[in-house]
Amino acid sequence: MKKLISVVMALAMTMMLLAGCGAAAAGGGNEGLTAYVLAEKGDTYSLGLANNFKTAFEANGGTVVMETFPTNTTNFSDYLQKALDNRADVIFAPNSTTVAANLLANADDLGIECPIMAGDTWESSVILDAVAGTDLEVYCSTFFDESDSSSTSAKDFVSGFKGWLNANADYKEMNGGNDIVAAVSALGFDAYNVAMTAIRAAAEEKGSGLTSIDVANALWATSIDDAVTGKIQFDQNGDAIKDSAYIKKAGSGAFEFVKVQTSPNNAAQGKAVDYGSATGVSLDTANKKIVIGVYEPTSGNNAAGGKQEVLGIYYANSLDDTITIDGEDYKVELYVSDNGSLEENAVTAASNIVGQGALVSLGSYGSGVSIAAAQTFEDAGIPAIGVSCTNASVTEGHNYYFRTCFLDPFQGSVMAQFAWETASK
Amino acid sequence: MNILSYLIRGLATGGQFALVAIGYTMVYGILKLINFAHGELFMVSGILMIYIVADFPMLPIWLAIFLMVVLTVFIGFLIEKFAYSPLRSAPRMSVMISAIGVSYLLQNLVSYVTGGLSKQFPDIPVIGESIRIFGVKDKLTVFLSPVIALVLMVILVWIINHTKFGMSMRAVSKDFETSQLMGIKINRVISITFAIGAFLAATGSILYFAKNTGINHLSGANPGLKAFIAAVVGGIGSVPGAVVGALIIGVVESLAKAFGLADFSDVISFALLIIILVVKPTGIFGEKTTEKV
């Protein structure tokens, strides 16, 4: 009897807790469009993009119901039920692929009919596997399209990269077991070439006396017109000046190109900042080699994307790995340092790259780890080129951090616009 | 708002967690050990299923499930033999640390093997079918889970209360040394307890992953922790307590989300844990123990 009473009391207590805090859930919006936004607690990328989407969607006059879920959540049915209850016209869930694998399975179970959208992370074979055999309508925004035949450099890259992947079983396995070209691989390829261009420019000017500071200075002046993902030039923040995003739909076994969403970007190329008395890392003239650090998650939640980025960099390295300085050939070596997708590993993973005497570092996939490593690269005087870290805070206030992709405010508003158009139909 | 759908899914999660929670509670009852590796065992059994189906595609699904359950039970048995039984006479803290070590090892091993990528659980016939009951559309596993959990609980309680093995289990949990003197083979009892726990975790993993199909090395962390909270809330050491606790946790979390408290859903279950611990440390069904001088 006592036990029964305590069970009842516990239940009553929780009910009171719920009744006390839970103001009735937001009623379903009957006028205008409603978006249900789901982000991961504590994830800089996810929340940043979700907030940008929310702002843009509300500016259009829509209603946004935004919720967060704790890390390591595997069951999303209740959240998706919330979207159904609110009669959401679109669901925006910019999360890691690990989350997506479950979220999409649950969405299928509940019979979600509205489109589900996310940012750049979802362009992954994990999503294709999850969507296979379902009626889900899944879209993501990304940096590059495999079937884009407008530029020759993109065409060459796609065919070359596919051939390279198919020739090496290990690399194909790293890519998720297929030869689909991920946008992050293309970005990694570009980031490597940007770094090489900058090192060559610095070598032109300083000869074998060049340091990583010279490379950083050269980056501000770097301009590559025929990069795979479009023209690359850095603005005063160190961000590549991008004006378009590719929107894709997850189909059976491949991503289908939907449209290019453009939004004008009037930023001008930035001017080199004053690096003061920083000495940086000097060229290794004894061993005749140049180390380029690759700061990426090859394990943890973001491993899938991190590995694809690394592959793009490997491929670029396999095509171009020698720089001639003062008439002597320097071999370019990559040093991959795994940050495990965790912020607390960032500093040591970055220090490992610094310890290898790298002149420049590439990466990372994931904004949180990039922000956490920024100070370490700055202290060592090594420029870092972010590949697909889209959060605005990566480059702001960090003079040594550049990046080759677009930013979340841009991506958020692009997706909000696209969501609006899709849902209005 | 459709409260019923939240209730049903809450009970489903509760039922799935209950099967894991029984494993915690039985091991605690006998060894006074919080088996931190139990949540990881749950995850490993899901991963095993994926690899079995992928590597032996010609195997019928029921045989694959059988193989997976056998392997999981075997791993549960190995963990006990290698990580816990050498520490039988060591202080309780050492055993608990060993459990943490095992869970660390299993996580890292799976992360290495899968490359940290999320893998898709295969389609399970029958329980993976989509149906609509009371206007709630979901997989059959959602509606079946609480029922299966309750049935297994009843069987287990019957075994504990009415069989010879159950009697030796109860004796061991009351007094280790005396039961040894009475001729009970303690190591056998402990091994079987771990095997039962592993069997239930494997069953739970089929029910759980049939719905939440993406598995990576961290997939056991959350269910493990929640099941563990459930075991404490219900009164650790008590099998019905674990099931009731798990159902409560499942329903409370789902309702919290229904009432717009999604941002607090993790905080709420931990708050519930602390409240229960402070108000009634032995949980709902737990027995009061006194320490002898």
Added chain:
Amino acid sequence: MWNQNKRTICNLLLVAALILTLVLIELLAPSTSMWFSVLRKVCTFALAAVSMNLLNGFTGLFSLGQAGFMLLGAYTYAILTIPVDMRSNVFRNYGDSLIRFQMPLVPALLLAGLIAAFFAFLIGLPVLRLKSDYLAIATLGFAEIVRGLVQLQNFGPVTNGPDPINMFTAPKNILVYAAISGISILIIVLIINSTYGRAFKAIRDDEIAAEAMGINLAHHKRLSFIISSFFCGIAGAMMAMCNTSVSSVSFTSAMTYQILLVVVIGGIGSISGSIIAAFIFYASSEWWLKFLDLETYTDAGAKIPLLGPGFRMVVFSILIMIIVLFFRQGIMGTREISVYDGILRIKNLFMKKSVKGGVKDE
């Protein structure tokens, strides 16, 4: 003088030698050396491990709330030491920071400890009545609640919500870390050797007997919990410094387990053991074993089997299991390092004489 204090003097010499080594590394090692980041981390986690040891090893209270207290310390320190003109930049997603002043390093550190201690006081009131495992669970739950609350966007103007905090004062010099950690550990050692310390140990060995001896159980447990949390808070602040950014996602129960493993490897109940273990643990996991994560090819181009992302952690967890199972005492057991006894032992080894006084337990 020599005869009375020979042990202390010898140990002081050891500490002096350690300091000298650190100064030499700081002055001589190239700026890109891994020594710096590793030693910063070692100092931080040595303090975290020692403070956990004070509670788990010396008082016998099994608490798993370390990550929560470190989070409180890290956030307090980081929020208080951001330069005023940087604040609007860091808190850009939440308008501006509610706090509009900057504190110097030392007061901010102390405040970090005090905030953690204050929360320890609050949570300790109900929780410390619980027995061993229940206490562990309750503190674990507390740490998760703290993390869950700090991540809320509603607290954005104070905590920057889920976004990382950076731009705060973060010294680079390893001597600063060594000094903070060293002074804190010295204070803990002094506490352990005081009457309070003896009372803690009595509680660890037998609660009921200790109570019978007239030790106020509740009072001493709370004291130990608060002191341990205070230094945990400082360790959290140090962690913020060496990571140069703070993010609540780092402070998971996995971090607590890591600290616990350091304590176990060093020996539960040994201060010097915890320090040595922190060094071995972090130097090997972050530096010496790093090569295991790299896919390596021999000169002939053949791939060395097994090596690849994630393999380091597998090897590392196997090593940990071996220590936990077969070297249960850890490196030091409950002993402390003593140069004098070491010399005696080596001398006796050479002279093949039996040790007279033997090696004392502390």
